Amino acid sequence: MRIVHVDQIIETVAKLCWEACYYLPEDVLAGFRRAEKTEASPIGKTILQQLLENAEEAKVNHMPYCHDTGMAVVFVEVGQDVHITGGNFLDSIQEGVRTGYREGYLRKSVVGDPLIRVNTGDNTPAVVHTEIVPGDQIKFTVLPKGGGSENMSAMKFLLPGEGMQGVKNFVLQTIKEAGGKACPPVVVGVGIGGSFDKVTSLAKHAVLREIGVHHHEPHIAQLEKELLEEINNTGIGPQGLGGTSTALWVPIETYACHITALPVAVNIQCHAARKKTAVL
Amino acid sequence: MAEYRLKTPLTDEDIQMLQIGDQVLLTGTIYMARDAAHKRMVDLLESGQSLPVNLRGEVIFYAGPCPPKPGQIIGPVAPTTAYRMDPYAPAMYEYGVKGTIGKGPRREMVKEACKQYGAISFAAVGGLSTILSRRVTDVEVVAYEDLGPEAIRRLEVEDFPLLVAYDAHGQDLYEQEIAKYENYNKNANKGVGI
Ligand code: SF4
Numbered sequence: 004m005r006i007v008h009v010d011q012i013i014e015t016v017a018k019l020c021w022e023a024c025y026y027l028p029e030d031v032l033a034g035f036r037r038a039e040k041t042e043a044s045p046i047g048k049t050i051l052q053q054l055l056e057n058a059e060e061a062k063v064n065h066m067p068y069c070h071d072t073g074m075a076v077v078f079v080e081v082g083q084d085v086h087i088t089g090g091n092f093l094d095s096i097q098e099g100v101r102t103g104y105r106e107g108y109l110r111k112s113v114v115g116d117p118l119i120r121v122n123t124g125d126n127t128p129a130v131v132h133t134e135i136v137p138g139d140q141i142k143f144t145v146l147p148k149g150g151g152s153e154n155m156s157a158m159k160f161l162l163p164g165e166g167m168q169g170v171k172n173f174v175l176q177t178i179k180e181a182g183g184k185a186c187p188p189v190v191v192g193v194g195i196g197g198s199f200d201k202v203t204s205l206a207k208h209a210v211l212r213e214i215g216v217h218h219h220e221p222h223i224a225q226l227e228k229e230l231l232e233e234i235n236n237t238g239i240g241p242q243g244l245g246g247t248s249t250a251l252w253v254p255i256e257t258y259a260c261h262i263t264a265l266p267v268a269v270n271i272q273c274h275a276a277r278k279k280t281a282v283l
Numbered sequence: 284m285a286e287y288r289l290k291t292p293l294t295d296e297d298i299q300m301l302q303i304g305d306q307v308l309l310t311g312t313i314y315m316a317r318d319a320a321h322k323r324m325v326d327l328l329e330s331g332q333s334l335p336v337n338l339r340g341e342v343i344f345y346a347g348p349c350p351p352k353p354g355q356i357i358g359p360v361a362p363t364t365a366y367r368m369d370p371y372a373p374a375m376y377e378y379g380v381k382g383t384i385g386k387g388p389r390r391e392m393v394k395e396a397c398k399q400y401g402a403i404s405f406a407a408v409g410g411l412s413t414i415l416s417r418r419v420t421d422v423e424v425v426a427y428e429d430l431g432p433e434a435i436r437r438l439e440v441e442d443f444p445l446l447v448a449y450d451a452h453g454q455d456l457y458e459q460e461i462a463k464y465e466n467y468n469k470n471a472n473k474g475v476g477i
Contacts, residue, residue, distance in 0.1 A: 043464060043467050043468075043471075044460065044463070044464055046304075046446070046460060047464075050408055053408055053411055053414065054408075054410070054411070056414060057410070057411050057412070057413050057414045060413040060414060060417075061359075061412075061413040064413065066352070066358075066359055066413050066416075067349050067358070067359045067412060067413070068359075068410070068412065068413060069359065069361065069409075069410040069412045070346070070347070070348050070349045070358065070359040070360045070361055070410075070412040070416075071363070071410075072349060108349055108350045108351070108352045108358060109349060109350075110347065110348070110349040110350070110358070110432055111431065111432065112347075112432070120319075122431050122432075124431070149410075150363075150364075151363070151364045151386070151387075151409060154364075182387065182388050182457070182461075183386065183387035183388050183409075183457060184364045184366055184386075184387035184388065185387075186386065186387075186409040186410050232468070235468065236465065236466050236467070236468055236469055237461075237465060238460075238461040238462065238463065238464035238465030238466070238467065239461055240460070240461070240464055242386065242387070242406070242408055242409060243387055243388055243457055243461070244406065244446070244448075244456065244457060244460050244461075245457075245459075245460025245461045245462075245463055245464045246460075246464050247464055247467050247468055273409075273410065274410055275410045
């Protein structure tokens, strides 16, 4: 058994919040560079160059890459041999987010009640996904999720008979409806299978996968390739101003499902594809 | 697709001259307002009251910045999704706003309002926040301070990079450009090209 104090959790989560917002991951930057080379539209090419420049300036000046520093989504994998002391585990994650958004000068974009809509002032609460796993470590991943792309995400129950083609149609339709509103080039996280709640969680987890890595199942990897090509043939392009780089990657995650069901979810991740992981 | 350096307030001649795809480097005063401020302003206009700030002839930037770090004029800032302001935009253009700055495509109602009232809907790059914040030379909250990042701010900008997305002639840059690149790679592979 390993003992972890909540102060360590607060510190780790706080740091992850601002680090994620300041420093765009290398796989995303590599995606921008590839897209910049192949982009056919002059406007699109200029935008991709500006995004690379923006990322560099953010890194050098330790500033948020995008002003919408999102609602924090925190994924936690807790080893079953960890014992937490000093306070409440979930509270410590919220305290970490509060500290990180304050110390990092990140924007506070959360309203406490979805209908009354008063800003909570400290960007809490975060959305926390916790999983118990083997081992004696805790792994934290912070995904600051901006509103522009999250708002364009969608979920649908297809008929099982609609199969691959049905999935493709739904993903393409979602991307076309999102157009420039979701700040392309995007990463298109797709969930297939599971239940109503599980499928959206799969789509969300999918965007955490490194750009360039395909699903281990060959038929899903093939679907990822075909969807990427078709999405880049929509013409939407960077910022929806036309072009051949609409998506950087289409990661798909799947799960078993009921004999009557074929749920699909699409979680759109904008070009501010921020994610940062740390292990305690 | 011409390039211009323009100063605010935009004149009617400026507006008639601008065509979709034109690049504009804008210098001068602009006003930042987004969802909550628009709701309040349009409620005032509908009940025949005056706005807390005179925005006739002005340009509105749909955005909400990060807090500034010590020594910074403004925190990172870039446009928010324009279509959320679509329900308010025609009323604001009718009132006398000459330009808006946002990201992403807008609805027919905005295209028509730009034509009817002689105004522009500009696009700036969403998420280009570090770069854009450095083009802001001054900022002051002028109304609705209680709205935090959504308060109305007056900004002084220098060479703020914009694209004309919807012009006063009823043209739509998004529609035009997307049509050019639809199936571009497919056609190119077949030797069709465009
Ligand atoms: S959609 Fe993403 S890149 Fe665009 S403004 Fe929102 S967080 Fe920033």
